[in-house]
Amino acid sequence: MFKKILIANRGEIAVRIIRACNEMGILTVAVYSEIDKDALHTQMADEAICIGPAKSKDSYLNMQNILSATVLTGAEAIHPGFGFLSENSKFAQMCEECNIKYIGPDSENIDNMGNKLKAREIMINAGVPVVPGSGGEIIDEAQALLEAEKIGYPVMIKASAGGGGRGIRVVSTVEDLAAAYNTAKAEAKTSFGDDTMYMEKFIEEPRHIEFQILADEHGNVIHLGERDCSIQRRNQKVIEEAPGVVMTKELREQMGEVAVKAAKSINYKNAGTIEFLLDKHGKYYFMEMNTRIQVEHGITEMVTGVDLVKAQIKIASGQKLSYKQEDIKIQGHAIECRINAENPNKNFMPCPGEIKSLHIPGGYGIRIDSAAYQGYKIPPTYDSMIAKLIVHGKDRDEALCKMRSALGEFIIEGIDTNIDFQFKIVNNEKFIKGNFDTSFISKEFKNI
Ligand code: ADP
Ligand code: ADP
Ligand code: MG
Numbered sequence: 088m089f090k091k092i093l094i095a096n097r098g099e100i101a102v103r104i105i106r107a108c109n110e111m112g113i114l115t116v117a118v119y120s121e122i123d124k125d126a127l128h129t130q131m132a133d134e135a136i137c138i139g140p141a142k143s144k145d146s147y148l149n150m151q152n153i154l155s156a157t158v159l160t161g162a163e164a165i166h167p168g169f170g171f172l173s174e175n176s177k178f179a180q181m182c183e184e185c186n187i188k189y190i191g192p193d194s195e196n197i198d199n200m201g202n203k204l205k206a207r208e209i210m211i212n213a214g215v216p217v218v219p220g221s222g223g224e225i226i227d228e229a230q231a232l233l234e235a236e237k238i239g240y241p242v243m244i245k246a247s248a249g250g251g252g253r254g255i256r257v258v259s260t261v262e263d264l265a266a267a268y269n270t271a272k273a274e275a276k277t278s279f280g281d282d283t284m285y286m287e288k289f290i291e292e293p294r295h296i297e298f299q300i301l302a303d304e305h306g307n308v309i310h311l312g313e314r315d316c317s318i319q320r321r322n323q324k325v326i327e328e329a330p331g332v333v334m335t336k337e338l339r340e341q342m343g344e345v346a347v348k349a350a351k352s353i354n355y356k357n358a359g360t361i362e363f364l365l366d367k368h369g370k371y372y373f374m375e376m377n378t379r380i381q382v383e384h385g386i387t388e389m390v391t392g393v394d395l396v397k398a399q400i401k402i403a404s405g406q407k408l409s410y411k412q413e414d415i416k417i418q419g420h421a422i423e424c425r426i427n428a429e430n431p432n433k434n435f436m437p438c439p440g441e442i443k444s445l446h447i448p449g450g451y452g453i454r455i456d457s458a459a460y461q462g463y464k465i466p467p468t469y470d471s472m473i474a475k476l477i478v479h480g481k482d483r484d485e486a487l488c489k490m491r492s493a494l495g496e497f498i499i500e501g502i503d504t505n506i507d508f509q510f511k512i513v514n515n516e517k518f519i520k521g522n523f524d525t526s527f528i529s530k531e532f533k534n535i
Pocket of ligand 1: 169170171248249250251252279323324377380381382383470
């Protein structure tokens, strides 16, 4: 097992990884930007090294500085968390070259799945059903028009390098196509430095169902069931739950098998997530694979009892999976609400600033993953997610009651948050009945 791990991330996920290391008796090195000098991850790790100015590209995306910090502190492995360098194949490769263990899949896995177009092609060849769409890249407006005609409206224009719900546009009519294509392409260029675009059939009113995978370095692959992440705003997840309300045991087995097959087909290693769209008729389609730990991994931990971050570290150290597929049992129901520093009444504008007062809910089945503390100044530079409120109950009803109670108890003063907005969602009749799809927020909350 590793003696020391460097965490190439910040915020709650860095804290989550430090906690796993502490429990495993592994020393930790935090890296931080100048503005994160007082951040919780900086304070909690055994050692902390400044890697540059606030801007991500100068610090958390600065591969040279992160690798230097690793060598300097004698850390043997790097955990990338999510976001930042977590899906950067060049970074994984540089780690490999420097003899530093990257806690995640190899650079080839990342390369193949990080590019959504390539991933689609690989999945088609592996016999995995994918969303119908363009065969390859769409290079200009004229080709976009032809492809949309072939696929049939509505269509979705997507950036091959996309992530975090950006670089995506839905187009319902031919008149809107050219403008949507151009704005999505421009957004992809600025967000990802890569404006390769493709097109998919827009699946109407689908559910986002994703499967958690664990694969060791000895060819063993299992899945840990699904998460329903259909509650989204602008293609970004807001609430996630496990198991999915519409899932049956049969469908779980079937989709789980497909997810394992997909991972095996690329000789995948470590933790990963296969995202599917499930349409109104029960047909499912591969959408993308995320080659990293996911924001919402905690709900899977609550219902399976498997610590996914520890599993990632054990796998990276060469250990075999200690679970077989039949050992994985889904128990009870877990729900996560992402708590963001943002103002839902001002178009969800991020609201950085000082947390003047903080009261965190607690109790049986309530879990908070956060890097926030009273007096902490949330910098304007990074993601606005400040906490994940996760509840676990014996069934969905109990989990919902716990979530309502916990959201009601949660107090964050000094900044705006989406806590009240989350409260409205979990009290919505349709949500309570499990009657929702990815268009839920846009339909139910038209005014905000
Ligand atoms: P998840 O399924 O884990 O919720 P998200 O797509 O929400 O995945 O992304 C997780 C985190 O990574 C978010 O904080 C998001 O802003 C960030 N992220 C995702 N993709 C990218 C990217 N290509 N570049 C920068 N940040 C990204
Ligand atoms: P990202 O890398 O940004 O997470 P995804 O490909 O996972 O991009 O898409 C993000 C979200 O957009 C999905 O969770 C889903 O709600 C929606 N979406 C993506 N593709 C389609 C599609 N073909 N039809 C309908 N909705 C889609
Ligand atoms: Mg996705």
